[in-house]
Structure formats: C-alpha cells, structure tokens
Amino acid sequence: MRSIQDAFPLLQSPKKIFITTHHKPDGDAIGSMLGLYHYLIKKGHWVTPVSPGEIPEFLEWIPGVNKMLNYEAQPKEALLALKEAEIIFCLDFNDNSRTKHLETHLDAATQPKILIDHHLFPKPYWDYGMSIPAKSSTCEMVYDFINLCNDNDLIDTDIAECLYTGVMTDTGSFRFPVTSASVHSMIANLMNHGLQHSKIHEHIYDSWGENRMRFLGYVLTEKMEVFSKYHSALITLSKKDMGTFNVQSGDSEGVVNYPLSIKNIRFATLITERNDEVKLSFRSKGDFDVSAFSRSYFEGGGHFNASGGRSKTSFKETIANFKKILSDIHPQ
Helix, strand or coil: CEEHHHHHHHHCCCCEEEEECCCCCCHHHHHHHHHHHHHHHHCCCEEEEEECCCCCHHHCCCCCHHHCEECCCCHHHHHHHHHHCCEEEEECCCCHHHHHHHHHHHHHCCCCEEEEECCCCCCCCCCEEEECCCCCCHHHHHHHHHHHCCCHHHCCHHHHHHHHHHHHHHCCCCCCCCCCHHHHHHHHHHHHCCCCHHHHHHHHHCCCCHHHHHHHHHHHHHCEEEEHHHCEEEEEECHHHHHHCCCCCCCCCCHHHHHHHCCCCCEEEEEEECCCCEEEEEEECCCCCHHHHHHHHCCCEECCCEEEEEECCCHHHHHHHHHHHHHHHCCC
C-alpha cells in the first residue's frame, strides 16, 4: 500500500467517489465517512457514502446522513454508485469481510482504493492509504488527511460535528489512553471552526428512550457476572433478552464498558446472540491486550483495549468456552 499522499494527484480534478465503512457502524465509522463526504463535496467531487447496513438510531442526526445509502435496503443504488465510482475510500476497517455483503463487490472492484483506518494488521487490498493503530479514531485520521491537503480552512460545522462524534465515542469521551495531546489540539481547532461540543454529547448520550434505559437496568442487574479473582466481568445477551425489550440496532452500544467502572475489574466482555452468529465485544483497562485475546480465541481483532470477535458455536457453548478460557488464562 502506497502512502496516501501518492493519491493526491487523483483528487486534483472532480471525481465520482464511493465511500464505505464497516457493517454495524458506530460513531467513528459514520462520523469519519460523513466528515470525509462533506470535505470532498466542498472540493468539487461527486460523492456517495454507503453504509453496509442500518445505522444506529442515536446517529441519525449526523449532518449528511440523509445523503447516505444503506446497502441492505438499497442494494441496486449502492452497487450502481460503486460501479460508476472512479475512486473508492474505505474507512474504519482493515478487512473487506467487515463490510459483510459488500465484501465480494469490493474485492471485485478495480478502481483505485484508498484506506483510512486505525486497526491493526490491514489486509493487502488497498492501493493507497493511512493505517495508524496509535491514532484514537478514524475521525482523527480524516482530520489529519484534510490537514495533509492543506485544507484546514475548509472545515465547517458539519465536518466538525461528524469528526467530533467519532473521536468522542472511540475515546470513551476522552478518557481512554489513546486520547493524545494531538486529539485535544484537534478538538480545540474544531471548536474554533464553530463546533458546539455539548450538543454532540447530548445527541449521543442524553437522548435515550425509556425502553433503552430499562434495558440497561435489566442488563446490569440480571445479565452481568463478576469474576473478582480474574478481575473480569461478563454480560450475556440472548435473542430472547433483546426481544423482551424490543432492542433496536445500537441499543447495546457501550454496554460492554459498564463493568469496567467496578473497582478492580480490568477485563469486560459482552456476548450477544444474533441470528447469524454469536458476537463478542471485549474491553480492558491497563495492560491486558484484548486484541491479542480476540485473535487467539474468537477470530477477532481490534485495538489493545477494545476489540471484538465471533463464535461459530452456539450461544450457550460460547459462554461455556469463554468461561473456561478465562479460568485458564486468569487475567490479572
């Protein structure tokens, strides 16, 4: 993969550009995609942002979301945009499999592909890109990309709101170790461009429905197990649990982080039963590498303190297997 600066000549004249991100997108995925969308539009390009699937309800306010296609709901329109594109941007994923049903179409696409991502071990798909795991978020990297193009003056409130969303959510509201001095400098610059940060926080964290709040209470009371001698906690959510509260896409976002608020808990896991797979989310504090853990045991990966994986066994078997692994490795 060549440096992203080597792709700058491709962007000197207006192009048709296709932007996508990973399936089950979070704040960083949608924020980076739409932040880049607004920037490229201002540069005179024709841009189509495509999410591989539905986005969470709590992100539906983001500027530009009405311009985005949902591949699962609008496959013909999305594939036409991909076919007509002259350049493809891939954001916040390191493997085309993360795009689910879009994977085969991206594999077959012959247009120049540009990666902007902060996950470990990117696959060798892309012609150009930035892959920097030390970065807090892909939104921070889109901000860096804009500055590499000497276009900081083009940042407006729409771009600022998109990029702030991803940085805020991926840093746990700026408390995770990846919150570097450059992140705070970025936020100061976005505020100088008109960002009202408290509004974004309210959209993300203070707009829950009553049902979601009651769901969280149920999860923490009934579905959380604490393993004090392993400094670990586990939350398990079956399809029945989700159905009881009519849980929508995104309602379980962030649930895995709550056990880390318990004193001496350094490793938290969420196991969720879905129609087509069992999904696992891992979070840690300190020096426990959940990225290595997920790669070793659950076909996953991600970041040092935040990663995910999947299991091909049943929900109950996955829980039993996880508990056995936990007792074998005995996290400290």
